[in-house]
Amino acid sequence: MEPVEAIRNAFEVFVLLKPAGTSDQAFPRALEFLPERWLRGEGDRINSYASLPFGIGTRMCIGKRFAEMEIYTLLARMFHRFDVSWNHGAVGTKTQFILMPDRPLNFTFTKRT
Numbered sequence: 001m002e003p004v005e006a007i008r009n010a011f012e013v014f015v016l017l018k019p020a021g022t023s024d025q026a027f028p029r030a031l032e033f034l035p036e037r038w039l040r041g042e043g044d045r046i047n048s049y050a051s052l053p054f055g056i057g058t059r060m061c062i063g064k065r066f067a068e069m070e071i072y073t074l075l076a077r078m079f080h081r082f083d084v085s086w087n088h089g090a091v092g093t094k095t096q097f098i099l100m101p102d103r104p105l106n107f108t109f110t111k112r113t
């Protein structure tokens with residue numbers, strides 16, 4: 001990506017689209033749970049600056065690849081062993097330094113046979 005394009009993208013996200021996480025411009029149908037939006041090659045391309053959980057630039061998180069690998073491994077192992085269900089209706093969010101669920105996440109884990 002050209003530097004000028006990168007700066008324009010960052011400006012759109014940080015200045016025009018704030019908060020990007022719930023912006024339909026940054027994420028079409030932003031408020032719907034569509035995890036497939038993150039798959040490569042699926043639908044509209046997400047602006048690379050729209051979600052920066054690990055920061056960006058020279059001081060960005062050095063543990064990013066490690067953390068992502070841990071998350072993928074945990075989820076793969078968890079869904080391999082358990083059926084996971086949720087029977088408590090929609091979960092809201094609250095901001096407590098970071099955005100988090102507004103109540104405990106009491107998932108039901110059923111061991112797969």
Ligand code: HEM
Pocket residue numbers: 053054055056057058059060061062063064066067
């Ligand atoms: C989901 C997990 C993680 C998230 C969301 C996360 C997020 C972040 C963010 C936002 C920053 C600040 C980036 C900036 O200033 O622009 C950061 C910095 C940092 N993270 Fe992480 N991090 C995660 C996991 C980890 C792990 C597993 C490690 C170590 C193995 C790690 C090590 C560091 C270090 C050393 C810095 C400071 C880098 C610097 O200042 O040069 N992080 N992280």
